[in-house]
Amino acid sequence: MGLVLCPGDDDTSSSDVSWSYTDFGVFRRWLAQTDGFALDEMHGFGGQRPWNDVSTTLAPLLNHPDDDGPDLTPIQCAAILTRLREIADQPQEGSIGPLLQRHMDDARQLVVVLQLCIEKDVGLLFG
Numbered sequence: 658m659g660l661v662l663c664p665g666d667d668d669t670s671s672s673d674v675s676w677s678y679t680d681f682g683v684f685r686r687w688l689a690q691t692d693g694f695a696l697d698e699m700h701g702f703g704g705q706r707p708w709n710d711v712s713t714t715l716a717p718l719l720n721h722p723d724d725d726g727p728d729l730t731p732i733q734c735a736a737i738l739t740r741l742r743e744i745a746d747q748p749q750e751g752s753i754g755p756l757l758q759r760h761m762d763d764a765r766q767l768v769v770v771l772q773l774c775i776e777k778d779v780g781l782l783f784g
Contacts, residue, residue, distance in 0.1 A: 664773045665728050665780040671773055674766040678723055685719050687760045691744055714740045721783060728780030738771040 660681050663673035676684060689696035692713045698704035699711070701720060708720050714736040717729050729737070745764040749757070774781050 660724055661782075661784050662767065662770055663782050663784070664770060664777055665782045666777050672766070672769050674763060674770050676763070681723060683756075684760060684763055688715055688741075688744070688764075689713075689719055692740070724783050726783065728782050729774075730780055731775050731778050734771045734774040734781050738768060738775065741771065742768050 659675050659677045661673050661675040664671045686696045689699070692711075692715055694706075694711050694713075695704075696702050696719060698706045699720070700707055708716055713719070717733040718737050721729065741764055745761060745768055749761070753761070771781065
């Protein structure tokens with residue numbers, strides 16, 4: 658079993674991105690670290706730091722239950738998309754390790770899914 662993020666339309670041919678629950682946690686920790694904070698310090702992830710204490714447009718993605726909770730709105734998708742695209746487009750010097758390469762590939766896949774959500778004006782489903 659794993660987690661799939663996909664547009665909230667009924668089009669089963671739409672792009673999606675999927676992880677195991679463990680890998681999604683690792684991906685989110687990497688995104689948080691890229692934005693300058695440790696996810697493990699945050700409320701809901703074992704820490705006490707409140708989410709309003711960090712400034713990141715990735716918060717709706719990072720602070721979302723793995724497979725429950727409300728869909729992310731197209732407006733939230735647009736905000737996440739901007740920052741995620743910046744992360745995914747960062748040039749990497751020299752060769753990069755397989756884990757970083759996987760994170761970058763996952764980020765690029767999620768960019769495609771978020772773009773679809775915006776274009777179709779539908780939410781991002783966690784399932």
